[in-house]
Amino acid sequence: MTEPGPPRVLVVDDSDVVRSLIRINLELEGFEVLEADSGARCLELVPGADVVTLDLLLPVLPGAGPGGLDVLRRLKRDPALGGPRVVVVTAAALPEDRRRGESAGADAYITKPFEPGDLVDAVRALSGGGAR
Template sequence: MPCAPGRVLVVDDSQVIRQLIRINLELDGFEVMTAADGAACLEAVHDFRPDVITLDLAMPRLDGSRTVDRLRLDPRTVWIPLVVVSASAGGALAVPVGVDAVVAKPFEPSDLVGLVRTLCAEGRPASRTLAP
């Protein structure tokens, strides 16, 4: 059962991916804010106060790995579940420590929505991975 209201911060440098994730989460009742990179995520996270953050690894200005590090070092954000949504997941880039789940691109939107729903309801779990 999803938390009410669920808030998700979607961080990806691709506008198409941000919109795809946003629309699918909003159709499931989530309130969604988007950011184009890690720096914008860090600017928005304290005002928006998301229940879950999805983020890509390869982004300009501040990549996903450094964003995860900063979120995990901040006592105000250490509790937020983080989902890496990336074509790089498991490939050339290592998934950073502190990530709660990994979704490899391309992905099935309904699988991502279900994972976000679970994380929103249960909080930070042991790491989970969804393969394409």
């Protein structure tokens, strides 16, 4: 019998700096991390991910695919995408932003700027306590 690997997290943000910050903190805690810089790339990489961290403010540009809220809806409604748990990590911090995210299916909602430890705790809780 083989041991299961560490939980796989897909980090989706159009900012290289934010993706790097999240990736480093999750890898330090033993998670396997994939990165996507657009909604289209997220939808390509998501099968097999246990948890997705998703910026709701992804730009909607030609070739970039859908924005963050549309990606969230697809992740939650399309069984072919594997049904990952989703931690929204976004600057959309108004109460109505949070309501929209939660009604679209966010499992956790963290606003930027954020404490890396809070994000790691949320991902760990949603991945079934995996890693470290």
